[in-house]
Amino acid sequence: MSVNTVSKDQFKQFVAALIASEPSVVGVQAKGDRFVFDDLKSADALRLDYDVSILSPRKYVMPQKETLLKFEVGGDCQSVQDGKPLILLGVHPYDMAAINQMDELFSQDEYDTHYMCRRRQITIIACDVVSPSKNVFASSMGTATVQHGYDMLLTDVGESIIVEVRTDKGRVLMNHMPAARPASEDDLAKRSAVWEKNQHVLNKHVLECKPSYLPKLLEKNYDHPVWEEKARLCYSCGSCNQVCPTCYCFDVQDVVNWDMKTGSRVRVWDGCLLENFATVAGDHNFRKNRSSRFRHRLYRKGKYVPGKIGGQIACVGCGRCITACTADIANPVNVYNQLMERTDIG
Ligand code: SF4
Ligand code: SF4
Incomplete structure (x- = not known):
């Protein structure tokens, strides 16, 4: 694991480089006064300050409709596994926690090759919440921050972005961020302050038990x-x-x-x-x-x-x-x- 810091301009260049070189990049964008995950065509369209997306990124790990197999009537059948490389950019901690749960569910007893094949090809760049939505209660559920599942985690600390790299897939993406420098003690303190704040503010409805x-x-x-x-x-x-x-x-x-x-x-x-x-x-x-x-x-x-x-x-x-x-x-x-x-x- 490494933790780096980039300026916001450098981060924008990173996103532009991803769009130019990776087969498919999906990111959070405005749709009217709300937000959606959709194909990202320009770095300017990315909105990491979003409150909550209308649909969660679940639709990328488990599409609304997918073909499991093709068959000939009375004949053979062939399993279909249609995963393609995809970068999912801007996943909030609570949505990351949900994907972590699905990974666990689909890989236990009845191992789901269709889900797991697709999931393995997805690189997740998570981001800490900047603007709490009006109904979020992630703090009550222990998901205001997240510690695993992502390949890279972004935390906006005002003038710069802290980039934590968790996996080999994340390390490869760092090639697009040549100007990144190792995070300083001060940067890490600012990131901890964001995490601390989010533990309090992402709680619009308070669950009265653990x-x-x-x-x-x-x-x-x-x-x-x-x-x-x-x-x-x-x-x-x-x-x-x-x-x-x-x-x-x-x-x-x-x-x-x-x-x-x-x-x-x-x-x-x-x-x-x-x-x-x-x-x-x-x-x-x-x-x-x-x-x-x-x-x-x-x-x-x-x-x-x-x-x-x-x-x-x-x-x-x-x-x-x-x-x-x-x-x-x-x-x-x-x-x-x-x-x-x-x-x-x-
Ligand atoms: S609980 Fe609300 S959203 Fe859910 S099915 Fe009933 S009316 Fe629809
Ligand atoms: S608040 Fe809980 S139950 Fe409602 S949509 Fe989110 S995860 Fe599902």
């Missing part, structure tokens, strides 16, 4: 009235799932081509709040009512997924679901705090 208590809290509240109270207003639109960096549920569909001889198996995003998410053969829906779907989402974040990945809570506090929910019921902190009100922590 995240590690959530599995136990949920275990005690399966029949709590809050599920019905909130779900009464739910449109089952699935927006909270779509914007979430940690949601990874998918549907698999076989599509036969017009020639009726060949086809492909595709994986598409799904969402547990959608009415037919849990419909199985025979048209049986085992989560037919809204409250059971609403509850499932928060159990998945706070109990089921943590059970698979060493207790890590599958909500990183990005706040996107809060902004996306027109019924104003998706805020996980509100629900968990409501459960806390009537639960003896013991």
Whole structure:
């Protein structure tokens, strides 16, 4: 690992060099008064001062639709692994934490070659948050800063940018930054000050218990009235799932081509709040009512997924679901705090 410092002009030259020489660079850019991850065409378009992107960078590690295999009807099939080199520039710590969780989930028991092949080809340049969004609560979830997963981490300290290089992929990128100098004690102190500040300011909704208590809290509240109270207003639109960096549920569909001889198996995003998410053969829906779907989402974040990945809570506090929910019921902190009100922590 090395830590370097560059001026903002030098950093802009670095981004221009990446765009000119790397096959594909994606970075955060303005879209109206909001921000998106998209193909980066110029260094000037990059906005590392963004608050939060509409969709998380999940769409690059796990596309909304991907082909898993191609087949001949009644014949052979061929696995498709379509990863291409990609640089993802400007990933906030909470989104990095979400990608770290997905890396763990897709590489355990059922090793997912499609996800892992794509992921290996992605170089991540993370960046610390400059402008907190109105609904972020990463501090409550322990993701205001991040310590691993990225190849390079950028911290804007005002007049310059501190560049931490974590991996060989990051070291190679440093060839595009010839003017970088080793960070001084003063630079490192400024970076620590940013981290310290972000621990406080990225907390617009305060979770009133430690995240590690959530599995136990949920275990005690399966029949709590809050599920019905909130779900009464739910449109089952699935927006909270779509914007979430940690949601990874998918549907698999076989599509036969017009020639009726060949086809492909595709994986598409799904969402547990959608009415037919849990419909199985025979048209049986085992989560037919809204409250059971609403509850499932928060159990998945706070109990089921943590059970698979060493207790890590599958909500990183990005706040996107809060902004996306027109019924104003998706805020996980509100629900968990409501459960806390009537639960003896013991
Ligand atoms: S549940 Fe909401 S706040 Fe938590 S990670 Fe998902 S979108 Fe972000
Ligand atoms: S909780 Fe909100 S965003 Fe999620 S499905 Fe219901 S209405 Fe839509």
